[in-house]
Amino acid sequence: MTLITPRKLLGAGALLTALAALTACSGGGAQPADTADSSGGGGGDSGYTIAMVTHETPGDTFWDKIRAGAEQAAKDVGATLQYSNDPAAEKQAQLIQTAIDSDVDGIATTLATPDALAESVQAAGAAGIPIVGFNSGIDQYKDVGALMYFGSDENLAGATAGERIAEAGGKHPLCVIQAAGSVALEARCAGVKSAVPGTENIQVNGADDSAVVASLQAKLQQDPSIDYIVTLGAPIAMDALDAMEQSGSEAKLITFDLNADAAQAIKDGRIEFSIDQQPYVQGYLAVTSLYLKVKNGNDMGGGLPVLTGPSFVDASNIDTILPFAENNTR
Structure with a gap:
């Protein structure tokens, strides 16, 4: 490793x-204000x-x-x-x-x-x-x-996520890149691959949720050896959950970043953990x-x-973090 x-x-x-x-x-x-304008x-x-x-x-x-x-x-x-x-x-x-x-x-x-x-x-x-x-x-x-x-540090974040996948026995993660040319997203997948050499990348159109679901569903049906899905954004994680359900995949899901839906999915056991920046x-x-x-x-x-x-959010701390995710501050 x-x-x-x-x-x-x-x-x-x-x-x-x-x-x-x-x-x-x-x-x-100045002291914090209650209003939400940007001035x-x-x-x-x-x-x-x-x-x-x-x-x-x-x-x-x-x-x-x-x-x-x-x-x-x-x-x-x-x-x-x-x-x-x-x-x-x-x-x-x-x-x-x-x-x-x-x-x-x-x-x-x-x-x-x-x-x-x-x-x-x-x-x-x-x-x-x-x-x-x-x-x-x-x-x-x-x-x-x-x-x-x-x-x-996206290289460190990716490598640490990869280490957790490897420790859990993962061999063939699919790393989902939703925006072409982003140095941060590419670094995340490279970090995962540094710890799990069998990591494969897939490019999707992150601006189109239905296209993301369709691409991932097709890939999961084509290759049942994929045992982990690594999404690089919380909205893409929710698309991945739909694709997993529609394809019948038994892969486990982790995601970078967090929103209220992803936080709830962690609490519900549908997402293993999030790497939060x-x-x-x-x-x-x-x-x-x-x-x-x-x-x-x-x-x-x-x-x-x-x-x-990176800061990791999983079953051990989700109860503490979920309210902040719902409040749009975490």
């Missing part, structure tokens, strides 16, 4: 505690505008948590949040340029396709606008010019880091990525 050695990374839990003190001591800090209004107004640009595919509920965390952070520090998204790399790059042209105070962006975004990320730096990466691009963020990074925390830290950078010149992570995962 090939093991991946964890890098020395700053954990998000300890960082959040420090952030509470930092934002409280910074003059522009300031948490009890103070720093006057800062922070842009968040993601590769969100419309309809993917995963991003609701990213945005919820970002909006809460904006309220807490009294900033205005401008959120935009496009799954096409060239259009995401245009959105970053739009934020630059708008002269925002800071930019947080996902880096699922870092090569395509490098020019726009570097343009932000050239314009004197601090830009941080989050969610995708942990191995590339420095190369493209982002100052900090907040997310899960805590997207709410990613959104929250990305916005807060930019506020502190602009106001105080603060950096986070000591030149290393700040980890928000």
